[in-house]
Amino acid sequence: MRFKAANELLARVPFAKGARDWREGWTALLDSGRALSQTFFSAPRRLTLLASDALATVLSLELAVWLRFEGQVPSQYLRELPVALAAAVACRLACNWAASLHRWSFRLSGLPDAVRVALAAVAGSALFMLVTYAAIPGGLPRSVYALELFLSTSAFGVIRFGPRFGASWMGDRMRTWSGAERAIIVGSGSEAELLARDLQRTPDSKYLLLGFATTDGNMVGCRIDGRPVLCHLRDLPRVIRRLGAQMVLFADPCLPAALVRETLDRCAESRVRFKIIPNRQQLERLSVAMLEDVSPEDLLPRESVAFEDAEIRALVRGRRALVTGAGGSIGSELCRQLARHGVRQLVMLDMNENALYLNSRKLAEQFPGVDVRVEVADVREQQPLLRIADRYRPEDVFHAAAHKHVPLMEGSPDEAVKNNVFGTLHVARMAQSCGAERFVLISTDKAVNPSSVMGVTKRVAEQVLLELAQKSRTRMTAVRFGNVLGSAGSVIPIFKQQIAAGGPVTVTHPDCTRYFMTIPEAVGLVLIAGLGGYGQLCILDMGEPIRIAELARNLITMAGHVPDQEIPIVYTGLRPGEKLHEELLTEQEERTQTVRNRIKVACCATPPRDLPVRLAGLRRLADDGDREGVIQALQELVPTYRPGSLAEPAPRELPRPASVVSWRRPAPIAAAAPPAPPA
Incomplete structure (x- = not known):
């Protein structure tokens, strides 16, 4: 501490003549002192090991001689014993030094170190035999050499491995007591x-x-x-x-x-x-x-899908990209992946200004070399999007903005149409107007044979993309996947909240299944499939679906509770618009598909020729708030859509805790009263 204080005091002296030389000399002296102190303080450990080896050698040889003669050592060997002891100590220490046994890590020693101890002991015994035969006429009895080798090797092993086993035993005792x-x-x-x-x-x-x-x-x-x-x-x-x-x-x-x-x-x-x-x-x-x-990701019934960073980087590096829905789970991860893989400019667009602000700040801090821009805009309004496109001229457009909650959209089909259908139309036209090379729509498995407003609007959005792609220079791709683990509003966070509150955990149906994927997998699929030019509709091979009831039980078990005893599981019945089992492909899409890195590229049905006329009628109905008319128009656009009905029967009656109130199914949308006109 005194040296340090003196050095700091000298550093404050003005730069008079020779002051720099004094300071450099003082620093060199301090460095030499530190090196000497390290050598000095490490020397006792090495000397202690060598002294322990010498003592062990002396005791081993004396015990070997005593055992050989059963305590009655002849006088001739007693007279030669001091010479033999000196020779044994010298030979052992020389071989141990050569094997670096004085440089020992008690905590990290292993099998190779044990072999090193044994080899040094054998070499020391061989050298000891040669010396004693030369220094002592006739040498010592051969059994003495064998006994001494066994005893010395054991002693060296105890000296070096004993502290480790002792520390392990003591550590177990301490962990038990703590x-x-x-x-x-x-x-x-x-x-x-x-x-x-x-x-x-x-x-x-x-x-x-x-x-x-x-x-x-x-x-x-x-x-x-x-x-x-x-x-x-x-x-x-x-x-x-x-x-x-x-x-x-x-x-x-x-x-x-x-x-x-x-x-x-x-x-x-x-x-x-x-x-x-x-x-x-x-x-x-x-x-x-x-x-x-x-985590739930560890329970997926398939191997995780990893996408090559180099391949993604080759697709996006140095380009200008725009992401709608940048404040959501998928949109924010898309922005992060794009920034990580080296886009030149990233435009983040969303209506949620708070999430947009937080995500943009985080990205700007993590990736200072990326030009991050933020735009608050509504995809339901086309003119602001066209102005944004003209301002930034993005080369790649990712459309992740959507209304995704199935039960909520059952009650607001007009809003779902405005956002999911016409929002897609507006963003796609924006990409066309600015000459974007690639447009990627994020779709969902609920668009296959839809039973919900959310699913059918995403299906119509796919039709919009296919219709525009036929006459556009922008390459357009829809990427379809299932549920995303841990996304905002998904089943996993809800289950965790219910478990933390002590239950019950609510599941719609005991046989309900869903396809799941992780957020990184979803984003990797979007980037590889959407930008790779494989086709207009891409789907990830998601393996087998997971039973939601089984997922709930596993989450309860992972939290250290007993399902159905400490945390009850209550089956509430399928909600309007929900299906018992989701699908990834229609029958027509299943007949023609190719696979690349577990990505399926489906051949899509041709959209109706009068799609623009039907969309114009759908827009009028949505603007007028005619919910029943919207449902009917969606059914005409997607004949496989079954509005207001469930795809599967209600769940069978199961035993429920007495404290759980029975759940009542909401009335169908068609029976709901129309909204009152504004005052």
Whole structure:
């Protein structure tokens, strides 16, 4: 501290003649002092190891001689013992020094270090034999050499590995006394071993490792890093109850989602929590700090879809892009991905000025090299969009603005038409007017054989795109996908809020299924399929659909509760416009499709020839607020649309908690009274 204070004082002296030289000399002296102090303070550790090795060698040789002669050592060997001890110590220390055993990491030593200790011991014994045969006539009995080798090697191993095992034992005791969570690792491979090693070596680890559960029955009863493989995965609930485990850690980042779901189902009544190593981590860097709570993304019944960054960057780098709905979940992620992959200018357009402001600030901070512009505008008004297009001249236009809530749109079909249908028409015409090269519409699986206003308006929006694409120089593509996990207003945040409030968790139907994908997957699909020029309608191969009731049960289990006991599940019945099962393709689209990187490119039906005339009539009905007329016009545009009816029967009666009030289905839209005229 005095050196530092003196250096700081000298730094404040005015730059008189020679002051700089004094300061540089003083700094060099301080650096030399630090280096000497590091050497000085590290020397005791090395000297202690060498002294311990010397003492162990002396004791090992004396004990070997005593054991060889059963305590009755002949006088001739007693006279030569000091020479033998000196030779043994010199040979052992020389070989240990050559093997760098004095430079030892007690915490990170492993099997290669144990082999190094053994080789140094063997070399020391060989050198000791040569020296003693030269210094002592006849040498020592051969059994003494063998005993000394065994005892010295054992002593060296205890000196170097004993502190690690002691620290591990003490760490377990400390974690037990501090109330650390009792954990079981799922896995028995190298990933599980890496995680267990890091968990036990981390001083402030909050997990007390009990053992492992595995899918390999041959591993049961074995040990990994000193911990037992407790059971097969199917017996995990029984072991959890027996040992009082509180946490299950999935060690394999490539664990199949089906196995994760199966484990959650088995442990539904065990009141344990779950963590997992996410797929994006690399195994050579695996550690306890990487563990995350098991999320719904880990339960998807398919492998995650990863898109190459280089391919996306080649499509968008250096271009001007405009995104509508930039304040929403998909729109904001689209903006982030575009900025990350190097667009030159990014125009963010939305009516939600608060979300738009926050997202634009975040992007400007993360990607200062991107020209981020913000425009507050309504896609239902065409003239402002045309002025924006003329101002920025975007090359790529992404249309993510839409009304997406199915139950709300059932009560406001006129507003759904204005936003979803004519908003798409206005943005597409904007792209045409400014000479944009590519226009991408984000659609939904609810547009297939629609039963809701939201779905049928998105289907009509696809028809609008197809009709404009026939006579436009702008390349137009609709990208269709299912539900997005974690998006605003989706089922996952609602379930989590209900679980946090203690339930009940409300599910529409016990057999209801949905296709799910993650937000990064959705955006990757939009960028690759929408900009790649593969076709006018692209769909992601989303694997098998997920039962919503099963998803709710898994979320309750992941939160550490017991479904139907601590958190009840209540079935409320399908709401107006909802279907029991969603579809991704119509029959005609299924007959002609190609696949590229799990992207299906469908051949679309030709839109009606009189589509502009029908759209003009639909606009008049929407402007007049004629909801029944809007429904009828939509049905004429999309004959497969079934308005005001459910695609599947109501749910069967199931036992419900007595405290739950029965749910009453709202009246159909057709029976609703028309809005009162303004005063």
